[in-house]
Amino acid sequence: MNKVLPRACVCAYDALALFAVAVVLSFAFITPAYAYVDPSVMTYAIQAVAGVAVALSTVLGVAFRRTRKKLLNALGVDENARKEHEPRVHRVDASGNVVYTAADEAVQHGRASRAGSHAVRADRPSGYAPKWVMRLAVGMAVSFFAVFTVLVIAPCEIIAGNESSLLFGLSSTWTIFLIPGILIALALSLVLSALRGKVFNAAVLLVFGVGLACYVQVMGFNGGLPTATGATVDWTQYKTIMVISTGVWVVVAVLPWLLSQLNRKMVQFASLFLSVALVLVQGVGLASLFVGNETSKSDDVNYLVTETGMMNVTEKNNIVVFILDGCDTKTDVMPALEQDPSMLSGMTGFTWFQNSTPGICPTREALPALITGKVNAPHSDSANNEKAQNTDYLADLDNAGYDVGLYSDMIPGTTPDTYEHTINGLQDGGERADVIKPNAAETRTALWKCAMYRDLPWAFKPFFWFYTDEINVAMGTTDSDSGDAKTTESGYQIDTTPYITNDAGFYEKLSSTQKLSVVDNDSTGSFRLIHLNGPHYPYILDADAQLSDNSDRVTQTRASFRIVSEYIEQMKQLGVYDDATIIITADHGYRSESNFDCINNELVMSPVMLVKPAQSSTDASRPLQVSQVAVDNVDVMATALTGAPNIDAAEYPDSMLSMQDTDRTRYFYFCIKDETLAEKGWMELQITGDALDANNWTPTGLVYDNSLEQWVYIDDQQEFQDKWLKYLYKNMR
Incomplete structure (x- = not known):
């Protein structure tokens, strides 16, 4: 003891x-x-x-080691007790007798000498x-x-x-x-x-x-390490x-x-x-x-976004919105058309609004703004934004009896008033949630x-x-068990596959493994918002939407429209094209990794905007029309729902199809980053007239400063230049 x-x-x-x-x-x-x-x-x-x-x-x-020694001495504990010690090494003669050296004698008699310090010790490397x-x-x-x-x-x-x-x-x-x-x-x-x-x-x-x-x-030593956006890195x-x-x-x-x-x-x-x-x-x-x-x-219910209903439409009143991430009118679509003039030939009944602006950038802000029609900024646009404050498009669709499918992995499952209105939002803790797990081997790799x-x-x-x-993609190469093939109340077979932005995979399903099909139910119609990677880097698709190691932005733009064209062609084959409302747009236009990429000293960003309303078969077969009316991608939902059965759009903002103004003033809010790619805040830019003309883009001096957590107006031109403009005009110093 x-x-x-x-x-x-x-x-x-x-x-x-x-x-x-x-x-x-x-x-x-x-x-x-x-x-x-x-x-x-x-x-x-x-x-x-x-x-x-x-x-x-x-x-x-x-300090602890030295204090420990003092503690051992005070307690009378011998650290070396019960330890085995190597016997001392001695030289022996031919007869086996020990030959003592002067060092041995010095140690034996307690007399330290220089020779003793050279004796072989047990704690030297060769002895341990x-x-x-x-x-x-x-x-x-x-x-x-x-x-x-x-x-x-x-x-x-x-x-x-x-x-x-x-x-x-x-x-x-x-x-x-x-x-x-x-x-x-x-x-x-x-x-x-x-x-x-x-x-x-x-x-x-x-x-x-x-x-x-x-x-x-x-x-x-990882300071400045590039993030995994897929952009090509100049190592x-x-x-x-x-x-x-x-x-x-x-x-x-x-x-x-x-x-x-x-x-x-x-x-x-x-x-x-x-x-x-x-x-x-x-x-x-x-x-x-x-x-x-x-x-x-948060206390919000979490939903997992699945592929349920992704390859289904209804017999009537289909509304489809394609989001081609970062697809830009000037940088992407126009050059792609030069390579392939027939790229948009299947877009019959469409109007191409070339004078289009984004509401806000980047994607995490742009997608919610597009779906709600609201940009949380002082001006943010037009009188349209004031009307949008009281709208709830997804709830209106749900209440009107539409089957809503929202397919994006960039809108979190906790986003309020979103996935509870959808057929493909699987509630956390629901009866199917326990079988949706990440693929262990792929995720680990x-x-x-x-x-x-x-x-x-x-x-x-x-x-x-x-x-x-x-x-x-690795996580979503699921270990899911679709099991007993249950269906939703609307008749859609439950697909527990999580939705992942994977254009090649989507096209493979659409063109070969699943194809588009019609669900016969009692719904008013269907709404589908499908978020694809579009021409956003990394560039991994050829013009036929097949995986390729030799691609570029314009080629991938052609791949994006190959995918959308296949979807449209199948709608025509199913006989649901004429009365469908289809919008092909982007969350924002082209941007570089940190800021605008100023091509030829021009500063523009114009998300693609192609709109086809529900119409007669004659109108649905007319060739693509081009319009220079000034529109914004926060106008998308108001346009998509205007004229839809059971939807009261009287209080909605104006539809793009009813607009006439080509000089409408719009506001855009761009996320500014410094040299280290740390976000500084948002800068307001005003666009009046043709969005493809760089002269029509003007910084207003209004910024949201992250350090202050508020909107401020900077009227000091030098301060505005030093703190904000120099990061906006990346190549225009």
Whole structure:
């Protein structure tokens, strides 16, 4: 009993020391980023804190070690008790008799001498030979640290920081990485523990060094890492950081082994201690992601967007809105028509409004604005916006008896007053929700690729480049069970496949595996909003909408219209084309990664706008018409519903088909980013007249400043130029 209490005190002290160091290191942890998938979820401030935290943890380690020795002395605990010691090594003569040296005699009589300091010691590298249990402990510590850092923590942090852009969140995916991570770490631990001597030392410290290098890479060398928007990256711009990060990465990975040449035992123990500490730190960070997720969730019901009804129309009164992401009149459609003059030949009965403007950009703001007809900004447009304040188009459609299908993975399932009106919004916790799960193998492969992109040095990042839809496609290659083929109240077969923006996949279903079909029910009609990638990068489709490694923006524009044309042709074959209202538009026009791409020193953004109303067969067969009436994509829903049966559109904003003004003043709100692509806020631009004429685009001086969280008018021209215009006119300085 006398020995138990001191030992318990020492164990409690060790636990306290480990916890204290872990707490200090936890301040170095990262914060999530929101937008497109961003693997580099780290700010410069956090990097600085990380350095301080590591330094403090080192100081704490030294302090705790020295204090521990004093505690052991005070409690009378012998650290070396019950430990086996190697016998002293002596030289022997030919007869086997020990030959004592002067050093041996000096030690034996207690007289320290210079010769004694050169005697072989047990703690020198060549003399330290840990037993299997110790090798297993060290191997397990470094294995769990390295494996967890790359294969568990990295994918979980990427998902948690970008849930708004991904199909499934952390709560649905964390076990996909944790369980294999544990198995891989255990297997690696056993392999390492089977090694001995120098081989074990080199292997275990290499594993530790690689894990530490990955950790250091994320903490200090991922600043400015491109986000996964799918845009082509010019990696030649990153040559300097490639050289620096690779050098640092190699040094950090090899340094533990080099230090072990001085004192193998000390370095192995240090690697064990740091591995455990960093696993605890990252574990705390991982747990905080779940806590942050729970506290950030609203009380809104969450819906999973499925493909139910996507390939169905009704016998009458069909309203179809295609959103071709980023499809621009001037940059995309007109050049595509030069390549293929017949591209729009199937658009009979349509009017092409070429003088079209967007309401707001980027997509996360533009899609809700398009669906509601509302832009939350002071001017935001015309008298039309004032009328739109009291509209609720989806609710009106639902109440009028329409089957509403909303197919987009860019409108969150928690968006209020949205998916509760649809046939394809599967409520979280509903009877089918438990069978909709991410594809474990595909998700793991995709996110481990992302982890490599994040954790490896810059020189290797191009080999692991990815884009957001790769992750969503992997997650949505479902393990779902459509099972007993239940149907909705409207007669649509429930499809538990989550909707993902995948133009090639959509076209394959439309043209071969499923095709469009008519559902015979008692509904008033159907409404379908289908969000496709359009000419938005990455450019992966040829003109026939087939996957290709050799494409460009104009070619992919042709692919987009190939898809839409196939849909229209099938509507004609089914006999539901004439009385259908069809709108082909975009959430916004063309934009570069950060701001407008000023082509030929022109600053314009014009989302494509093709409109066909319900009409007679004669009108539905007339060739495409062109109009220069000034329209805006927030006019889309009012236009789509005007004239629809059972819909009272008296209080709606004006339909594009009834407008006459070619000089209408419209307002556009563009998200401004600085050199690091951090969002500064929104700038208001006024467009009067032809939207394709850059001279008609004028900044008004009104901005929404994120730092102030309010709209402000800047009348100081120099301040406006320095803080806002220089980021807008990217190539016009």
